[in-house]
Amino acid sequence: MLDYLNSVLRFAINMGASDIHIKPDKPPVIRASGQLYPIEVEPPTGSDMVELVKAMLSPKQLEQFNTKLEHDFSYYVPEFGRFRTNAYHQRGQINLAMRHVKSQIPPFEELHLPAILQKIAAAERGIVIVSGITGSGKSTTLAAMIDYLNQTEKCHIITIEDPIEYLFDDNLSLINQREIGLDTQDFSVALRSILRQDPDVILIGEMRDKDSFISAMTAADTGHLVFTTVHATSAPQTIMRILDFFPANEREQIRRQLAQCLKAIIGQRLFPGKHGGVVPAIEIMVNTPIVRKLLEDDRIEQLPIAIQSGGEDGMQSFNQAIYHLIKNDVITAEEGLAKATNPEQLKMNLEGIFLDEGRRIIGS
Numbered sequence: 001m002l003d004y005l006n007s008v009l010r011f012a013i014n015m016g017a018s019d020i021h022i023k024p025d026k027p028p029v030i031r032a033s034g035q036l037y038p039i040e041v042e043p044p045t046g047s048d049m050v051e052l053v054k055a056m057l058s059p060k061q062l063e064q065f066n067t068k069l070e071h072d073f074s075y076y077v078p079e080f081g082r083f084r085t086n087a088y089h090q091r092g093q094i095n096l097a098m099r100h101v102k103s104q105i106p107p108f109e110e111l112h113l114p115a116i117l118q119k120i121a122a123a124e125r126g127i128v129i130v131s132g133i134t135g136s137g138k139s140t141t142l143a144a145m146i147d148y149l150n151q152t153e154k155c156h157i158i159t160i161e162d163p164i165e166y167l168f169d170d171n172l173s174l175i176n177q178r179e180i181g182l183d184t185q186d187f188s189v190a191l192r193s194i195l196r197q198d199p200d201v202i203l204i205g206e207m208r209d210k211d212s213f214i215s216a217m218t219a220a221d222t223g224h225l226v227f228t229t230v231h232a233t234s235a236p237q238t239i240m241r242i243l244d245f246f247p248a249n250e251r252e253q254i255r256r257q258l259a260q261c262l263k264a265i266i267g268q269r270l271f272p273g274k275h276g277g278v279v280p281a282i283e284i285m286v287n288t289p290i291v292r293k294l295l296e297d298d299r300i301e302q303l304p305i306a307i308q309s310g311g312e313d314g315m316q317s318f319n320q321a322i323y324h325l326i327k328n329d330v331i332t333a334e335e336g337l338a339k340a341t342n343p344e345q346l347k348m349n350l351e352g353i354f355l356d357e358g359r360r361i362i363g364s
Helices: 002-014 046-056 059-068 116-121 138-152 187-197 210-221 235-243 248-261 289-296 300-308 318-327 333-339 343-350 357-361
Strands: 019-022 029-032 035-038 070-077 081-090 093-101 126-132 156-161 174-179 201-204 225-231 262-272 278-286
Touching (some): 002 019, 002 046, 046 059, 059 070, 116 138, 116 262, 126 138, 138 156, 138 225, 138 262, 156 187, 187 201, 187 210, 201 210, 210 225, 210 248, 235 262, 235 300, 248 262, 248 289, 262 318, 262 333, 278 318, 289 300, 318 333, 333 343
Parallel strands (some): 126 262, 156 201, 201 225
Antiparallel strands (some): 019 029, 019 093, 081 093, 262 278
16 A cells, blocks of 8 residues: 555655645545645545555554544655655544655745745744644745754754654754654653753744743743744734633733743735745734734734834735735735735725824824
């Protein structure tokens, strides 16, 4: 069955696919340029999937899979590289979802990322959060920022990932990548010891709970730069998601601590490019004095206005990012309006009508 799997992976890589989905009695499906396409090969049977997972997992991993009915792991083929893999059950049968782990990290220009992300990446300390839904390119943006540091700064970078998605080679920086389940038991164990490993920069693959966020704040407070991701659809929702990690009686203190250690929140939404591929619309919230004051005063609902009126500090809202993508003929107006935070406002902007939202933060 591994020969069958490797032939599917070879085809997927040749097609530039990012993800591969394999389920019983259906042809494998790949995702390329954001779209799903079936592969015209013989589908595996349910028993084939059982044999395939047995061949891919170590005895310990197989035991965990049989206990929890799902398991994250890395699958490595010398010819193709590594794949982030999740084996899981649906309707009582085994499925596989695989993502190609790339060693070639696209530069900022190729990813259509704004130049201010380089400035944010080079910050001396603080927490940088990349937010978005699953599949919005968070890991790729983080990889580009880490790669930028690797090419421009002499620092020690430690990543904690589940699993590793991009492979880095040391350039100016020393980079150590730790994978959950392979190099460390879990996030909490890794985070408890990370400050003893002399890092300058720490990447936490995903902010998952109260303990991981407290560890990130501790690292930022002691002069480290921390990168992480949060599943959220906007900067304000990212703040609320973090506060939800904590019981109600702790949230005010955490919010005030976050106001001091936050560097920036970078939100992403992916769009089909008008001329092929996918491109991100990037929301950028920098922790300026106005943003810090809004966080301290629990006026999170006013953060969108601060972002929209903070262009001089490098900030931009999703609507503003989408507007520029449409005006620069990168995406269609239909796609932009479908995913805009405020479609009516975007429609007005495209018609040349702009309102002065900055006046609404008077008193901040």
